[in-house]
Amino acid sequence: MYKLSGVTKRYSRGKETVDALRGIDLVIEDGDQLVIQGPTGGGKSTLLQMIGGLDRPTSGSVELDGVDLGRLSEAKLTKVRSENIGIIFQSFNLIPTLTAQENVETALVPMGTKTAERRRLAAEALTAVGLGERLGHLPSELSGGQQQRVAIARALVKKPKVLLADEPTGNLDEGTRDEIMALLEGLWQEYGLTFILVTHDSAIAKNAPRLATIKQGLVTVTEQRQAVRL
Ligand SMILES: Nc1ncnc2c1ncn2[C@@H]1O[C@H](COP(=O)(O)OP(=O)(O)OP(=O)(O)O)[C@@H](O)[C@H]1O
Incomplete structure (x- = not known):
């Protein structure tokens, strides 16, 4: 469970300061889906970065299962992140010189997983996202939607409890967006993930069980429907 209490984030640009978050209180239960628009x-x-432990709040706390991420040492935070939190981005962030399988394997390196096991798990994760036939392809040999599938496999191969997505369909056409959203929705349910998604897309926001609207660093949460479980 996530518990955010009084989270603020102030960025300083020279003499100017920007208050990107101005006191966020938010609880996200295990297995929930939250869309942030x-x-x-x-x-x-900025909020997603705090939740993902990629940056620390200026004040307030971001607790994951009772552990305040902002107070962990860099080494402990990296460990929590690499074991528990999978992240996908708009721009896929794949390594261009590595094959799909090798890209997915990189997520298992921090855990010390042995080479043969890494290969097997990466192949399994790519098969789960529909790319079992493309293990040896480079990112440049894959479509945008397929590259995002590789990124999803990389995020999920370590079996995290949390999946964070920052505009995951922002670079995709409408049809591919719907395919990727259907895939993410299915994986959320199948793996019981806590799934937090940032989007500009009002069609996605409309379908979200729980919607957090963030404006000028303040959040309002709307319950839109009961999450549909398989
Ligand atoms: N590293 C940074 N240094 C300084 N200011 C920053 C930094 N990152 C974000 N900001 C500022 O903080 C505010 C919030 O930015 P953030 O990227 O979280 O917004 P967003 O809602 O994700 O926007 P977008 O939809 O355009 O991606 C903005 O005013 C932005 O300029």
């Missing part, structure tokens, strides 16, 4: 510059990505 809001105008550009509202603080969506």
Whole structure:
């Protein structure tokens, strides 16, 4: 479970300061899906970075299962992140010189998983996202939707409890967006993930069970429907 209490984030640009988050209180239960929407510059990505332990709040706390991420040492935070949190981005962030399978394997390196086991798990994760026939392809040999599938496999191969997605369909056409969203929805349910998704896309926001709207660093949560479970 996530518990955010009074989270603020102030960025300093020279003499100027930007209050990107201005006191966020939010609870996200295990297995829940939360969609974060809001105008550009509202603080969506900043909030996701706090939740993912990629950055620390200026004040307040971000607790994951009772552990305050902002107070962990860099080494402990890296460990929590690499074991528990999978992240996907708009721009896929794949390594261009590595094959799909090798890209997915990189997520298992910090855990010390042996080479043969890494290969097997990466192949399994790629098969789960529909790319079992493309293990040896480079990112440049795959479509945008397929590259995002590789990134999803990389995020999930370590079996994290949390999946974070920052505009995962922002670079995809509508049809591919729907395919990727259907895949993510299915994986969320199958793996019982806590799934937190940032989007500009109002069609995705409309379908979300729980919607957090963030404007000028402040959040409002709306319950839109009961999460549909398989
Ligand atoms: N590293 C940084 N240094 C300084 N200011 C920053 C930094 N990152 C974000 N900001 C500022 O913080 C505010 C919130 O930015 P953030 O990226 O979280 O918004 P967003 O809602 O994700 O926007 P978008 O939809 O455009 O991605 C903005 O005013 C932005 O300019």
